[in-house]
Amino acid sequence: MTSCCFWGASALLLLIAPSGARAQSRAASSQQSPSNGSRDHLLQLYNTHTGERVEIVYRHDDQYIPFALAKLDYFLRDHRTGDVRHFDPRLYDILFDLTSSIGHPDGEIDIVCGYRTPSTNESLRAHTTGVAKNSLHIQAEAIDLRMPGVDTLKLRKAALALHRGGVGYYPHSDFIHVDVGRVRQWCFDCPATLAVGD
Numbered sequence: 581m582t583s584c585c586f587w588g589a590s591a592l593l594l595l596i597a598p599s600g601a602r603a604q605s606r607a608a609s610s611q612q613s614p615s616n617g618s619r620d621h622l623l624q625l626y627n628t629h630t631g632e633r634v635e636i637v638y639r640h641d642d643q644y645i646p647f648a649l650a651k652l653d654y655f656l657r658d659h660r661t662g663d664v665r666h667f668d669p670r671l672y673d674i675l676f677d678l679t680s681s682i683g684h685p686d687g688e689i690d691i692v693c694g695y696r697t698p699s700t701n702e703s704l705r706a707h708t709t710g711v712a713k714n715s716l717h718i719q720a721e722a723i724d725l726r727m728p729g730v731d732t733l734k735l736r737k738a739a740l741a742l743h744r745g746g747v748g749y750y751p752h753s754d755f756i757h758v759d760v761g762r763v764r765q766w767c768f769d770c771p772a773t774l775a776v777g778d
């Protein structure tokens with residue numbers, strides 16, 4: 581099996597932004613292009629390992645909201661160790677634009693993996709395949725995800741079209757990896773019928 585974080589879910593924690601912010605964001609999101617308008621940027625995320633949900637406006641206009649970023653850092657912590665690291669907020673813009681570009685601006689994203697400590701990464705490398713030694717997860721610059729009800733291959737194509745960092749596709753585990761490193765792509769253990777870039 582290929583994945584980054586296998587440890588099971590535990591507590592359910594809701595981190596919810598004010599309800600008004602959600603309505604405002606959705607009304608605005610249908611009227612403006614991604615990432616450059618005057619509006620709130622809302623993310624709805626579900627952590628597949630901790631069972632936590634977050635629905636939060638992390639950016640208003642061009643200003644990231646520090647309180648929201650701190651909550652997201654915690655949400656994306658290494659759930660095995662509890663370690664928290666500050667994420668590159670450009671990742672959130674990728675997630676935000678991804679949901680918009682596939683026509684699901686209200687969609688919830690399943691987070692398969694966020695931050696990994698070096699020790700967690702080494703443990704995963706020892707027990708699974710497809711884990712890079714210098715993974716950008718260690719730098720809090722990468723997220724693995726899928727979206728319920730959305731073909732992960734479609735999600736991958738949308739991520740590639742953004743041209744904003746690395747995009748990995750893991751068809752057997754049904755998730756994509758996005759990061760804010762250099763623009764590149766890979767498909768791990770791809771079926772012969774699916775060439776890289778298809």
Ligand SMILES: [Zn+2]
Nearest residue numbers: 722723724757
């Ligand atoms: Zn990854």
